Amino acid sequence: MHPRPLPPEPSSLYSTPDPHSRTATPSPLPHVFATKNSSKHTMSPSQTPQHLYQGFPKTRDRLLLRDHRKTDPVIWCCAIICLIFSILIILFGITTLIIFLVVKPKTPVFDTNHASLNVIYFDLPGNFNGDFTFIANFTNPNRKLNVRFEYAVVELYFDSNLIANQSIKPFSQRERETGVVKIHFISSLVSLPLNHAMELRRQVLSNKVIYSVKGTFRVRVSFGLLHFSYWLHSQCELQMSSPPSGFLMARRCITKR
Structure with missing residues (x-):
């Protein structure tokens, strides 16, 4: 007897297909089917891009397709x-x-070469009286610029105490011009702290009185039709001999903007 042939084994999912087999392998990509409504999105000759986007949400691309308004004149x-x-x-x-x-504008210079200390006396321990003459030199070092001192106030100090002040009338200076202004300081019943009054007495007795002169100026510079203004600050430290014939022994002046 011939043995009965075994039935064919069912194909396994993990079996390798026969390369000579002609059985079609299903494509992994899904089929795309056209819908009946696909014809609705076909552009007709009479339609415009604006009509096409009527059914879509307002996106950035749609906003870019709008007509821009003209800029206001x-x-x-x-x-x-x-x-x-x-x-x-x-x-x-x-x-x-x-x-x-x-x-190359330069700053005007405030200086002195003469001063005289005429009077210093105390009618009370803290009340100071004095007479001081100061010769101020104003120099315009510029070669092409005119300057005008529109505001000028000069103050006299002793050891940071204001003892007299004087204002100066406005004046002008041409290029490289030097002017002299005589300033007369009179101090009457000026109250000084007791320790400062005693220090002033000691300086008078030692024949060496230290005064300080400070000036505040508003300067206007002119060059043709151009004008500009700035503030100028000056300070002179003076060493005077004792009154009544006190004269200038030494000085140091600084002028800055």
Whole structure:
């Protein structure tokens, strides 16, 4: 008897397909089926992109397709005015810088070479009286600039105590001009702290009185049609001999802006 043939084994899911087999392998990609409504999105000749996006949400792409409004002429005028104003400021700054580099402005100088201490006395322990004459020299060292002292106040100090002050009338100086102003300080019943009054008495007895003169000025500089102003501060430390014929023994003056 011939043995009965065994039934064919069912194909395994993990078996390797026969390379000579012609059985079609299903594609892993899903089939794409066209819907009946796909024809609705077909652009007709009469339709525009704006009509196509009517059914879509408002996205950035749709907003970019909108027609932009024209800029208001008023905004253009304001922008042009700002541009012109900025250009003028830049040109003015460059012109000023060039003038400063060419002219090289210098600060006026406040100094002295003569002063006299006439009177110092106390009618009470703390009440000071004095008479002091100060010759101020104002010098304009610039070669191409005129200066004008529009405001000038000079103060007399002893050991940080204000004992007299004097204002000066406005005056002008041309290039490289030097002017002399006589300032007369009179102190009457000036109250001094007791320790400062005693120090002043000691200096008078030692024939060496230390005074300080401070000046505050507002200077205006002119160069053609250009003008600019600034504040000037000066200080002179003076060493005087004792009154009644006190004279200037030494000085140190500083002028700065």
